Amino acid sequence: MKDRSTYVAPKFQREWNRLVSNAGLNFVNNDIEGSETKGRQPSLVLALSRAYGFDFFVAGIFKLFQDILGFIGPQLLKLMIDYVRDEAEPAWRGYLYAVTIFLLAILRSLLLHQYFNRCYIVGMRIRSGLIQAVYKKALILSNESRQNRATGEIVNLMSVDAQRFQDLMVYLHMIWSGPFQAFLALFFLYLSMGPSIFAGLAVMVILLPVNALVTKYIRRFSVIVMSKKDSRSKMINEILNGIKVIKLYAWEIPFRKLIMGIRDEEIKVLKKASLLNASLSFTWTSATFLVAVATFATYSLINLNSTSIEDRLTPEKAFVALSLFELLSFPISIVPMMILYLIQANVSLKRLSSFLTDEELDLNCVSYTEEPASCGENALSINEGFFSWDAKTPPILLNINLSVETGELVAIVGHVGAGKSSLISALLGQMKKLCGEVSLKGRLSYVPQLAWIQNATIRDNIVFGKKFDDILYNETLQCCALESDLELLAGGDMTEIGEKGINLSGGQKQRVSLARAVYQDSDVYLLDDPLSAVDSHVGKHIFDKVIGPNGMLKGKVRILVTHGIGFLSQCDKIIVMSNGRITEVGSYRQLIEQNGAFAEFLQNYSLPNDVNDNDIEMNENKIVDENKETFKRTKGERKSFIMTEETVETGSVHYAVFLSYAKSCSYFLAFLVGFLYLIVSGGSVGQNLWLAHWSNQEGRDTANNSDLSLNLGVYAGFGFLQTISTVLASFALVFATLKASRTLHNGMLLNILRSPLSFFESTPLGRILNRFSKDIDVVDEAIPIALSEFLFTFSAVVATIIVICYTSPWFILLIVPLSLFYLVVQRFYVKTSRQLKRLESSSRSPIYSHFQESINGASSIRAYSKVDEFQLQSEAHVDHNQTAFYLTSCSNRWLAVRLELVGNLVIFFAALSAALQRNYPEIFGRIDPGLVGLSISYSLMVTQSLNWTVRMMSDLESNIVAVERIKEYTETPNEAPDVIPSCPIPPGWPIQGRVQFSHYSTRYRPGLDLVLKDITCDIPGGQKVGIVGRTGAGKSTLALALFRIIESAQGSISIDGADISTYGLRDLRSNITIIPQDPVLFSGSLRLNLDPFNAKSDEELWRVLETAHLSEFVSGLTEGLYYPVAEGGENLSVGQRQLVCLARALLRKTKILVLDEATAAVDLETDGLIQKTIRSEFANCTILTIAHRINTIMDYDRVMVLDNGRIAEFDSPNMLIAKKESFYELVKNSGIL
Secondary structure, eight states, X not given: OTTXXXXXXXXXXXXXXXXXXXXXXXXXXXXXXXXXXXXXXXXXXXXXXXXHHHHHXXXXXXXXXXXXXXXXXXXXXXXXXXXXHOTTSOHHHHHHHHHHHHHHXXXXXXXXXXXXXXHHHHHHHHHHHHHHHHHHHHTTBOHHHXXXXXXXXXXXXXXXXXXXXXXXXXXXXXXXXXXXXXXXHHHHHHHHHGGGHHHHHHHHHHHHXXXXXXXXXXXXXXXXXXXXXXXXXXXXXHHHHTHHHHHHHTOHHHHHXXXXXXXXXXXXXXXXXXXXXXXXXXXXXXXXXXXXXXXXXXXXXXXXXXXXXXXXXXXXXXXXXXXXXXXXXXXXXXXXXHHHHHHHHHHHHHHHHHHHTSOBOOTXXXXXXXXXXXXXXXXXXXXXXXXXXXXTSOOXXXXXXXXXXXXXXXXXXXXXXXXXXXXXXHHHXXXXXXXXXXXXXXXXXXXXXXXXXXXXXXXXHHHTTSOOOHHHHHHXXXXXXXXXXXXXXXXXXXXXXXXXXXXXXXXXXXXXXXXXXXXXXXXXXXXXXTTTTSOHHHHHHHIIIIISTTSTTTTSEEXXXXXXXXXXXXXXXXXXXXTTEEEEEEOHHHHHHHTSHHHHHHHHHOOSSOOOHHHHHHHHHHHHHTTHHHHHHHTTXXXXXXXXXXXXXXXXXXXXXXXXXXXXXXXXXXXXXXXXXXXXXXXXXXXXXXHHHHHHHHHHOTTOOOOHHHHXXXXXXXXXXXXXXXXXXXXXXXXXXXXXXXXXXXXXXXXXXXXXXXXXXXXXXXXXXXXXXXXXXXXXXXXXXXXXXXXXXHHHHHHHHHHHHHHOGGGHHHHHHHHHHHHHHHHHHHHHHHXXXXXXXXXXXXXXXXXXXXXXXXXHHHHTTOHHHXXXXXXXXXXXXXXXXXXXXXXXXXXXXXXXXXXXXXXXXHHHHHHHHHHOHHHHOOOOHHHHHHHHHHHHHHHHHHHHHHHHHHHHHHHHHHHHHHHHTTSSOOOSOSOOTTSOOOTTOOSSOOEXXXXXXXXXXXXXXXSEEEEEEEEOTTOEEEEEOSTTSSHHXXXXXXXXXXXXXXXXXXXXXXXXXXXXXXXXXXTSEEEOSSOOOOSEEHHHHHOTTOOSOHHHHHHHXXXXXXXXXXXXXXXXXXXEEOGGGTTSOHHHHHHHHXXXXXXXXXXXXXXXXXXXXXXXXXXXXXXXXXXXXXXXXXXXXXXXXXXXXXXXXXXXXXXTXXXXXXXXXXXXXXXXXXXXXXXXXXXXX
């Protein structure tokens, strides 16, 4: 319970809020208020310390006692060497020393792992607290802060920065423990070696400023690396969100180059940081050797002429000193890793602090009461309101005065960019209120212009956490015209909807969004153009049954933004907006009588005749009754899933994964690194064997005639060999691992961009982002660290075993059983640990998927007052992930205790062997005191080295799972080839623009039903064809088929007589053009969004902007063509985004143009201008228009009516009207007849 997010996260939030309050920080205005004494930034470290510091302090106590016990070992070693040298000592004393050394080692192990366990738990709590703080903050960021914080960057805060605090916890106590161990080591060295130790100390002091300088540069590079990671994650997130548009426009190459360019910059900086860190590692690794050489040389020189045996470099002095040097070497050797973790954590600390102190929305800018307004009272009002999106831009809404009484239906109309959606945002409290008052009474429901759909079942999307009411639910489905749609779906209302509603049409998404609002049974409804994405007759049905005077929402306050004029006469009040101001207010009749701009607009765009009520009633009955009985039988009986479960491998990491990583590193570099570490091990063994020889010689040579220069030179030579090999191995490892990082990332990026759209429909984007953020971060930084430490400690363990076997040959007999025990325990552990790591990795993806979903729907979540519910969902995802991590930590402790028992037995048997060889030389062989010192000093190291080796090996195998996961996404199925060399596109193709479908059928994915069935038609070049039909009839599917987004199940499509399946996808898609239903823009300049290949001149771009009716808007921007477009185009209205998409099409100007409901989000006047532009600019082109507004295709050459994936009618509009069938009904319902 104490480790659940529901308990852990509030603790941190309370402490953080207290510090924020003490600092006088106002997140709404983003400034510091109050006195100067309060003007300090809140400390994230202090908040974390107060929330989770006690257990961390207790862990430090365990560490303190473990450190102290570590220095008793060398004193026992001294006693053991004296015991071997002095034959007068009783035999039992040697056995007592051996048992004492063993028990001491056991106690140290237990203390160490209590320390580790508590540190891991604290790290886990910190991560949970930080993730929830970031999640909560992200939902209430102000618009300015949100534009400055890309989704990818915030995901990095959760996936990388919070994780770094967790990783740091195990090493943080080394800040005091390292100096404490160093002090004790130097103190005991001074007692043993006297003043000569100061020579070694001088070496360490000289190295400090060098390392300080290197550390400064590493810190600087770490900041840059994280900035590049953010940029890359941001761009990848946008590419994944806009992948459909990228494929339709064949833009994979420029966007791949953009990502790879950012990645190359990231790798360059990472290389500099890694090389500096390798240099740091070299200086600290060589420090132990240099300290030993300086100390031994100084000691020998000082006592060169002494005749006393006490002044010689005897084995007890040499190997006690060597043991102390090794104790000194651990805090020194861990310094590079410690510094790296501290630098990374410091960078993350600043990033998290900066984010958590970003400006927030003013949640009190709207005076809100949940109690609904009484009859005749204003339910919402704005008085003298001025609003902007941020403090830096001028007001968007000016002098807004608005009041709406209970039960009123109010329409908001105006041109694109007039401020209609901004007014809705102001009522939601999502704009910055510069002055004025806003009040709202009653519970609120909100339908955004772009429907926000959760990755859940249709029922879950509609019910949205409210208690299920079958009667209300069924009425909602009927009134929102969803019943017949549910019949078409495999699982009815239990069908899972993909991320962002990817398996629903635009109209279906909008109706699900509207049904969610209706089901909530609120008091106030803010409806931002919900009817634009639905067919005209469905729109009429929804208005009458839901929004209108006699709909489900009658008696409620309804604010309706609309571009349709057919419903305005039924509204109680109409608000006309222009340039951010309310220009006219009144009833339909009042505005007509005023004869202002609104009346003039109606005269130009009103429909010829009113809609016949009887016809509409008949059509509504058709909508309601169609397949109703079948629907009742299927609703809720089965659950249909679209999103695939994440693959979690089982068993050992396949050797192919290691081979793949080695190949990515290059086999030569991998071999070179392994060879150099063998030399490191050989240098260590040679150095210490020579020290044993030297000290034994000193102990016997009473005439002091030993060759000091030779002994010192050979000892130093082995040390230099070890040091040079270490630095070369470190540098080779840097080049190898970074080469692997680049190869793996670019391979995955290339394959992902080549994956079919069906892959993205069935794979949560958070899962893909997890590969590009956390898994790539593991490959970039965690694997190189684990690999380096493993190779270094493994070489030390091998050297230890060799030395002990050399000094005590009988020990070889013990190696076999100890090794078997070690292998059994280790393999049992690795199976568990590896699988837990896989589960931990796979359970991370839902955290990021849920977060992305929450960010995209933040305005809806706030409007429905569901922030707390979504916070609980996020906490549940984090807890699920932390469960796997905690079990991994426990399994680590389980393994370490057992393996250290092996190491402690090695110490015991080394000491016992020395005692037996001293007492029974005729049986076990005589041993020199120098070799005793060498054997036991090495065995004292083996426990720590063995533990670290196994830990690094398990970390390596656990982290190599990231390579396994990346490798999985480099092998997903691809689309057809981009280019087929044997069948190139003819120059200028298509020349005529003739499109032929021949018995064409297709399905979205294998195993699903056909969505287009036996389509056969011939569209001559230059002909204009409208495509109509009810939602789900297959209109957009026909467009996708033309671009081969989905491939043929049977039949073919030909353009200019050539089967399009014989051409490469890039050749095909780059030679036809589409204006898609969803206007997708990418962060970057406006120019990038128009021409990512940078192939057109500025003059050409300005010309198409003028033709697309955007030149006036763009010329008014300071940056012009280089105006920075926010993520997803959020700083442009939906209508403006649609016009940018039109400009793209004008820039390509191919012979075939497809319009997929491209003008749904613009007003009628702008729609008319666009249609005029298309007719003039594409006069000689083939145009296929999927239309909701029937009037836009009435002058087309032919109209295709689709029904259930088949062509129901296909002829000229006049001929189809004369037939009085499906098209006739559509035209009549639109009010044109």
